Amino acid sequence: MNANVISDQMNKDFVLAVEGLTVSFDGFKAVNDLSFYVDENEIRVIIGPNGAGKTTVLDLICGRTKATAGSIRFKERELTRMKEHEIVRAGVGRKFQNPSIYEDLTVFENLEISYPKGRTVRGALTFRRDAAVKERVQEVAETIFLADQLDQRAEYLSHGQKQWLEIGMLLIQDPELLMLDEPVAGMSVSERKKTAELLNRIIKDRSVIVIEHDMKFVEDIAHKVTVLHQGKILSEGSMAKVQADPKVIEVYLGH
Amino acid sequence: MTTSAPTSGRTFFLRPQDMIGIAILAILLVVVLPLTLDNFRLQFVGKYLTYAFVALGLVLCWGYAGILSLGQGVFFGLGGYCMAMFLKLEASSVENTKIQTTPGIPDFMDWNQITELPLMWQPFNNLGLTIVAVILVPALFAFIVGFAMFKRRVGGVYFAIITQALAAILTILIVGQQGYTGGINGITDLRTLHGWDIRTDAAKTILYFVCVGLLIACILLAYYVKSSKLGRILVAMRDKEDRVRFSGYDVASFKVFVFCLAASLSAIGGAMFTLQVGFMSPSFVGIVPSIEMVIYTAVGGRLSILGAIYGTLLVNWAKTSFSESFPELWLFGLGGLFIAVVLIFPNGLAGLWQTYVAPRLGPLFGGSAKRAAAPAVAE
Secondary structure, X not given: OHHHHHHHHHHOOEEEEEEEEEEEEOOEEEEEEEEEEEEXXXXXXXXXXXXXXXXXXXXXXXXXXXXXXXXXXXXXXXXXXXXXXXXXXXXXXXXXXXXXXXXXXEHHHHHHHHOOOOOXXXXXXHOOOOHHHHHHHHHHHXXXXXXXXXXXXXXXXXXXXHHHHHHHHHHHHOOOEEEEEOOOOOOOHHHHHHHHHHHHHHOOOOEEEEEOOOXXXXXXXXXXXXXXXXXXXXXXXXXXXXXHOHHXXXXXXXX | OOOOHHHOOOOOOOOHHHHHHHHHHHHHHHHHHHHHOOHHHHHHHHHHHHHHHHHHHHHHHHHHOOOOOOOHHHHHHHHHHHHHHHHHHHHOOOOOOOOOOOOOOOHHHHHOOOOOOOHHHHHHHOHHHHHHHHHHHHHHHHXXXXXXXXXXXXXXXXXXXXXXXXXXXXXXXXXXXXXXXXXXHOEOOOOEEOXXXXXXXXXXHHHHHHHHHHHHHHHHHHHHHHHOHHHHHHHHHHHOHHHHHOOOOOXXXXXXXXXXXXXXXXXXXXXXXXXXXXXXXXXXXXXXHHHHHHHHHHHHOOOOHHHHHHHHHHHHHHHHHHHHHOOOOHHHHHHHHHHHHHHXXXXXXXXXXXXXXXXXXXXXXXXXXXXXXXXXXXX
């Protein structure tokens, strides 16, 4: 009982508190007794070798994968018991590794669908594209460098533009916790620079979890880095601290 | 900053080219065909149009939402049976059936030693309740099936196979429960609707126009759904279901909705079929008619509301003329047509129209260069 009270008090300041999180696929523990905490307005980068369980952690937080054990508390709500769309409505946004956009719709329509209104069947039937919606879409489109492509079908965008569009779709939801899975993967150098600039602008006033391999990029944005290895935390702290950690060096050089 | 037509807030749900398309269809069905066809042929068109309701539902459910149902005959049949039950009760008045052991019940019940009208049949003494049942019974059935499947994330081929199984099950059930359903013969010898004889040529002409009116109303409804945000969510779901789910939508509820809507549309068609043709039987419920209905939609263009209507009319017209001369070849023809559609023109006749004809006709027919380059959903 006492322990619970203490743990509740400890969690209060954190936006996200992951404790004892475990998921096993046919006995293989992809994530094993993982605990970490994300502060308000913190940018946390998760790095680690392939198969370390990074994407699985995001899947667990957003409800795509069900945890075998442990808890994920977001603003004092237990996410492990909620459905995916409820987690989104609670304020968690997630970008997938490959650009996940609606190719058959225009850029405007892509953004509009993510606008947090009319999310029920009835709401969607009676949804009106009013001035507020148009203004917000325009605003986000400008942020993601796509203001002059609003009427373009999304399939005609370049790879980098598709990534931006998906980031824009999250942005329009205005989530309190934003999770990005390799946002600069497969981008050209100039696109990468623009994306870093974009991310730096949008991560204000929210907590962000980023999975990324690009160390230069990580160094630029991370407040704190968590290194995962075989489903467990290998090291955690500032970029400098993590880079100096002999265990991290061994794992990375070992690969 | 380019905020041109599509984004600058369409206040009305029909674009000019949609209105022209609907107007042309309406003129064809209301003026041209009645003036050029004799009564006999016009009644055939009326019958074809009842399948167009099913095709309309399939455009929304399959074309837009990507949910292929191979069991739409179930809903067509449920609607048709609801109407047939009402008409049969009216035709089975005590004086009409006084030679029976139990007068006042449908003849097939009497043959099956049933001596009292079953509870299931009671509501169909009332026309109002019957009309409600035509719409709601299939929708409720679709809701139960859809809820069970979509909440468990059953989709794609698995869903199609299950709907096909349902079509088979319902057929077997109807055939097996002869005393309650009329069995393999169906419900026949329907005569009057509230005392109005539906078997005369004049009545059939009137029913044809009622059918056209209802179809146009349903087309408008389909356009409304398509142009609402819900319509775009359906397309988004078909493309990236997970992205929609992780944008805060309960994907299953949208699928259930569109499946129920398609079911109700099919049922209206079924009810109109019963009224115009004068009977309903399990042969319109099973697997073969269900698949034929999918083919009508595919030929017309599963992404085009109006295309599916024309597809239904053309395939049925071809079926009637072909099977008059080469009855045994028709099924091969139909199969070949389906393969051709899938391989050569996946967006059906509407796709051909948008690629080759519309660009030459100008923007009023949806023929701007941009749309022609993207026929898939632009429609």
